[in-house]
Amino acid sequence: MDATLELLTALVARPSNTPDDAGCCDLLMARLQPLGFAAEYFNAGGVTNLWASLRRGDGPLMVLAGHTDVVPTGPLDQWRSPPFEPTVHDGLLYGRGAADMKSGIAAMVTAVERFVNDADWAGTLAFLITSDEEGPATYGTQYAIEQLKARGVVPDYAIVGEASSNLTLGDRIMIGRRGSLNGRLKVLGKQGHVAYPHKVENPILRAAPVLARLAAETWDEGNADFPPTSFQISNINAGTGATNVVPGTLDVVFNFRYCTESTDAQLRQRVQAMLDEAGLRYELNWELSGKPFLTRHGALTDAASDAIHAVTGAAPERFTGGGTSDARFISPWGAQTIELGPINASIHKIDEHVRIADLAPLSRMYEGILDRLLRP
Template structure:
């Protein structure tokens, strides 16, 4: 006899009530472990360096067909709590919307795929396995979240054949976009050091500010590329230039600047670092200054070529929404950048217009629709 289906709206609300601001677990993963364990999933907490993560599998390890979901229960800080018109962890439903931090990004996505997975294994057990990897460190540094789960899986012989990340992907309406890749992201911190002096005697100083202006202009005005088959052109943004100098009669000794690069598959982090270092070296020499650069590559660009996985997801989305989704690589980074080293991965989720905002909220009917889409994907995958 079929069990009562899991209500994804109720589960979303339960998760939103957990104050899981990165890096706090807030009770969200404990709640999911309890629900999944009761449904027959083998659950393991994979905590690392103070970060909480959850691995859950239904079915045999090493099954010939293993479908994976990935998501996160951590949320960004509230910002100005007095600006919220609804309790940020209240999960109240009003005007057809469920309100609260994480309601869009991405506790509703996690609730939808957990609900879909539990219903499938209870009512129509598949020939194969379902793996859920849920982290508490996506909104933070992401050094001990999905990477810790994937490391643990490799050490313990666990593997997904394909994976769907449940991040919000639709700009305006349900069903319009699937992410099949992401741009890479790189940040670079530059320091130029000269000699401090009196602004009335500039010849006795070595001013790093004109040099930094030259460097930032050269970097930001350079056309990295004109786009590739599946990606928009790469971009470089200068996000700060600073000397900390409050006076007008002192030439400072030091100037700092930071840039952020979002790059497509025409580049990798190493090639961009080498280019920026060459530009820095030239400015150093031209202005007789000392330069330094620190770099963090948050993720390389990647693409899951259109094929069986994107076709599977697109067909389910169209069947449930009547909308044929476009295949996109737009937006920032996600944990798919780690999963792509393990197996083919795509992303699909609900409309993300209010994520990270004050009064974050999600349409209740979208949560229900998202569970239906995930349920259809699982049904069609296991056939």
């Protein structure tokens, strides 16, 4: 059996529902320790964070990052096979975490096994593995980085093994992500009988024109790397259920996915100015769930493009769309950061799977990047 498939199968068999690592990191260390890697754990809040590093002389610090935790399976009876019993069918390995992202981790480990044994290299190789990427992520990668920063560790390069590929393996690498800013708005009015408009203040009618303005606003034009900043409303609630009562409040939850042309501070100011201008009475709470990041053209993107081309014959598209990942914490740490992993079509879904034929090539892509960056 292919070495990556073998390790992946063992990882998928561990029911690592976020934030439970379920012994995945022990399994990884059983492979890495014989190569000379030393393990350190930065565990907190029920989260397992592994930092496993191997230094060989002076050279760049390359971080291979990932998460062992998985999202909930959903209804078990809808899976074609039990989600934590890795099952092969038609060239696909089925199981929760198969694509997001235990195949990335398994392929990184087998790449390092070949690279460390065969190559003449210099630098430091480190795995940064968390069991809380799919959850709140408070005590995950972000927490581990704080500990590492405190002792002066700064990486040069980082590869996050998230499922980045779109239609075929390696057709896409993530070089950045948009930021995500949430707003929780409560518009205040005055409850009363619908038949007495002068005695009520209807928060729905007061808010409607402002919400229309927010929806129509051009926040920026985007740039060469990012699409324009987008505004969406995800929840809107008001009303008592009765037909003859004007409600006293209206609750709106909205989200910005914003690019590097806007800052979260600018977006906050602009929204508040529009609400104030309309004379609304309101309460507004903001949550910044991730700032945007971008790895500009450099040694890591070049190495990744070349390494992927050597395996597939085609260079990857450099992509900045999609949701957030732990790259949002790793990139500001100072590393050139990319995400490279298998096809993402089935992630978080019932019957999550990965193409078995993609596993060995993915491992060769990671190895190719190490070859290009860690040889003196």
